[in-house]
Amino acid sequence: MKGSLIVVGFFILGLVAGRMDALPAWMAESGLSFVALCGLLLCVGMSIGLNPDMKSDFKSLNPRLALLPITTILGSWMGAMVAFVIMLGGDGGIIQPRGLTDCLAIDSGFAYYSLSSIFITEYRGAELGTIALLTNIIREMITLLMTPLMAKWFGPLAPISSGGATTMDTTLPIITQTIGQRYVALSIFHGFATDFSVPFLVTMWCMLGA
Numbered sequence: 001m002k003g004s005l006i007v008v009g010f011f012i013l014g015l016v017a018g019r020m021d022a023l024p025a026w027m028a029e030s031g032l033s034f035v036a037l038c039g040l041l042l043c044v045g046m047s048i049g050l051n052p053d054m055k056s057d058f059k060s061l062n063p064r065l066a067l068l069p070i071t072t073i074l075g076s077w078m079g080a081m082v083a084f085v086i087m088l089g090g091d092g093g094i095i096q097p098r099g100l101t102d103c104l105a106i107d108s109g110f111a112y113y114s115l116s117s118i119f120i121t122e123y124r125g126a127e128l129g130t131i132a133l134l135t136n137i138i139r140e141m142i143t144l145l146m147t148p149l150m151a152k153w154f155g156p157l158a159p160i161s162s163g164g165a166t167t168m169d170t171t172l173p174i175i176t177q178t179i180g181q182r183y184v185a186l187s188i189f190h191g192f193a194t195d196f197s198v199p200f201l202v203t204m205w206c207m208l209g210a
Helices: 002-019 025-029 032-049 054-059 065-088 100-107 113-124 126-154 157-168 172-179 181-208
Strands: none
Touching: 065 100, 065 157, 065 181, 100 113, 100 126, 100 181, 113 126, 113 181, 126 157, 126 172, 157 172, 157 181, 172 181
C-alpha cells in the first residue's frame, strides 16, 4: 500500500510540474520515458536472475496450477470486455466510450502499472496511459486490501489471480500470510509469467487499435 501511494504521489507531482511548465523542454523531447522503460526491464530481469531458488521453485509446481497465469490473462480480458459493454451502454456522462482494444490493452497491464502505462502512453497517448496507470494501481490496492476476503469467498487461487504481475513482489507477503507458505512458489511463478507477458500483450492490443 505504501509503495502504491508513493507512486501516485510522484504521478501527481509530475502532473503539477507539467502544468506549471516547471520541467525543461528536453525532458519531453529526449525519449526519457523509453530510457525509464529500459531501466525497468533491466531491473525485472536482474531480480529474476538473482533469485537462486527460482529454478527449483518452478520445478516443484503442480503442472495444473502452472496454467493459472493463462487463466488470469483470459479472465482479465473477459473483465475488460464487460467494461467495454458497460461503456457502450453509457449516456456519455462520466463514463466515456473506449474501443475494445483500448480496454484490453489497459487490462493487460495486470497491475504492472509502471511498465504498462509507459507502453500505452507511447502508442495511444497520455490520456489512455493515465487511465492505465490508475487502473492497474487500483487493481494492486484491491488485492492488498481484499486478499483475506477473496481467499475466504473464492478460494486460495483468487488473490493470486487478482494480484496479476505483482504476486512475485508487492502483494506476495499478504498473499502468503493469508493462504500459506505452500503457495509461495505458485505466486512467484504466476507473477513472473504475467509480468513477462505485459510488454507483448499491451503492445499487441495497442497496435491492433491503432
